[in-house]
Amino acid sequence: MISNFKSFLVMLAVILLVTDIPFTGGTSVQLAGVAEAQDPPRRRRRGRRPQPPPPTPEPLAKEEPLDEPEGEYLAIEGATIHTITGPVIRGGTVLSKDGKIVSIGVDIAVPDDAQKIDASGHHLYPGLVAFRSNGLVGSGEAEKSQDPFALGTVTGLAAGITSTWNGSRVSKLIRGQVTDLTLRRQSFISISYRSGNPGKKKELREALEKVQEHLRKMEQHALEKQKDPDAAAPDDKWIRGPYAIARSLLLAEKVAISRVSTIFDLREICQLARRFGFKMIIEGAEEAWIEPGLLARCGASVVLTPRSRRDRDESRGAAGGSSIENARILHESGVPFSIMPASKGIALWGLAGRDLSHLPLEAAFAVRGGLPEDVAVESITIEPARMLGVADRVGSIEVGKDADFIIMDGDLLSYMSHVRWAIIDGKVQYDKMEEGLLDHIRPPGEDDPPAPDDHWPRRLGDPL
Template sequence: MYIYNATVITMAEKNHENGFILIENDKIKAVGDMSQLKDFSPSDSDIDAKGKTAYPGFIDAHSHIGAWEDGLAFEGDDGNEDTDPSTPNLRATDMINPLDHCFEEAAQAGVTSVVCGMGSANPIGGTFLAMKTAGSKRIDKRIIKDPVAVKFALGENPKNVYKDKDTAPVTRMATAAIIREQLYKAKRYLDDMIDYESSVGTDDEGDRPEYDAKCEALMPLLKHEIPAHFHAHRADDIFTAIRLAKEFDIDYVIIHATEGHLIADELLEDKARTIVGPIISERCKPELRNHTIATAGVLNKAGVPICICTDHPVVPEQYLPLSAGLAVRGGLDREEALKAITIYPAQIAGIADRVGSIEPGKDADIVIFSGDPLSICDTPDMVIVNGKVI
């Protein structure tokens, strides 16, 4: 299938003012200028996109879609296992309902991939995954990468959840201590496992460490295979996240970064990566008192890597492009805003080999607009996921 006569915004090295995209099966086969198509004769399955613009499918870098099901209360609330403050062994795969109506709304709005997982009740929540918003009714067939990250939470949320349970944490100190204790246990478990594996087959072969599901789940983090995603709004919580990451030599991403604009120079110095949002938000709790739509722009101009997220269901998933548009209103460069919902989240999530740009070999996730994708007034003319028009 060809998409032809389109303005193609690739999010890669070169855009095409009058270009084409060739899709074979579920992949992008070729991208280029129409001048490259000699004696081109379109078939009935090809798409004439004259006067329209093709973008990579949009990606939300942080969402809880499918965890708090649309229109349900406790029955559809699977986002927080608030019976234990340390649950790194929980997996988003076992939580998300891919038949939640919100996935359909997201896909129709051009959001074709999401990084999603549990909420912020626990200091250590579990593992996030990346998945498509359309396709099979079975989540296993829609996963792009699992795990993507381990979720940690700092600040008010764990305190508020556990303050009436007569158990820690009820302070920021205890939240950090719970994280630190679990990471120390996991590090020791990993060291013991390495010692055991190196002794196998030798005269000094020891006993395999007793299986620990929590420590096992943290091993990819300690081995730099995936990063930590630290929920942190306030500046001091952001610095706690960085302190813990340095202490245990783990890669990390700051989620929300609400006060990031106040400490942009420090974040740049520490080479911190950020996922900013929700941008469409009220100041509904104390740690959001410095919330501003300017944060993404300030961080980006300072050189701090950014993505934009909805934090669905805080902001419905379909409003991701609108969130990027509001960031432009707050001072973010428009091209950078588009990258913040395409190639940048793909890179931070470790899925840029498959999504985030229009390049040969990548998944055929494409959004076609006649108007402005960042405008409140415009919706996609067409959305393609895995090579199929939805």
């Protein structure tokens, strides 16, 4: 009994050591059956749920008071500007005012009092958007939970991430303040529809059928009401729990999110989505390359992890397993996707490279599988921004969007490159040379600087 318990503990320790579970807590729980990935239950309201406010970009002209034309300008000069939605501009300038981009181009007028960053020889990209994360910007409402001096935020910025979805809100990785962090409230409906749990599959399918029937009745009722104003409306008191979720899917109020891996399950869920006409995001989709048209037909978006591995299911006998070409094949079939590493957190231990601090490297692996580089960059900038409903604010460099940039000392997808500056809302949030995190690695002007006497990693055998 005791030895059993001991061996269990040892197993647990081994699992914790070997796997790369982020230490920041907030485990991703697959909610059984139909559930909603949203705020903790105590915040839920019964009945009508507050709709996320439509993302309204604040008009530029209105923001500046007429009598005070001065603003806080930031000009980044000399960089190769990767606008993502537009052309690449070499040696161009991006000018932002009060946190919004006001002009992009070569030889544009820059006010004298603007703060200037000479980024010649550097590459400028929009800040990366991590589709989902743990421990980067608090949990729930960032303004009320974020530690403004958290190390996770700095490491996130060092990885180039400037915005992310923490499971309930899309927030920016701003340090030293606890105001104006949230871009928008975002929640998806997490559904489970896979062969491993036929009971839940049936439950969801029946809920959708029943609510669809109800919605048809409602339509009929609306017609009847035109003739007979006293017609009784169909009872809708029973629509709560899974039925309410089914209704918001059918009415396209919310997008479904589901982790599906095998081609068998992908076929099933795509069939369901096409039959009931709801939008969804598939996480995983390792075997989607086998039949890429499937996802394209049902209009799903995908969150890919190019490095995740999956073996072929021998018992099914058909093609299967993961492929490094998955991203390329999906792209060629017109399926929109964003890229995420295997771990949603930033881990300072375990195997390096599988967490969010190596988000661009994950995208680079898709390039290795044949994906065009520009699409790979889109999949960690504008694509996740679109999927999270914040593409009007972040994800590309366009006039009127937020001034969220990363300035890299090389190509974004190169394993050699580091973020030199990360800028959010026109303010420098991360400066590699100021941070003491990566400042000793290839500092500007020195290709191979001497290591400091007292610095980690020490050579083996040196006394501590």
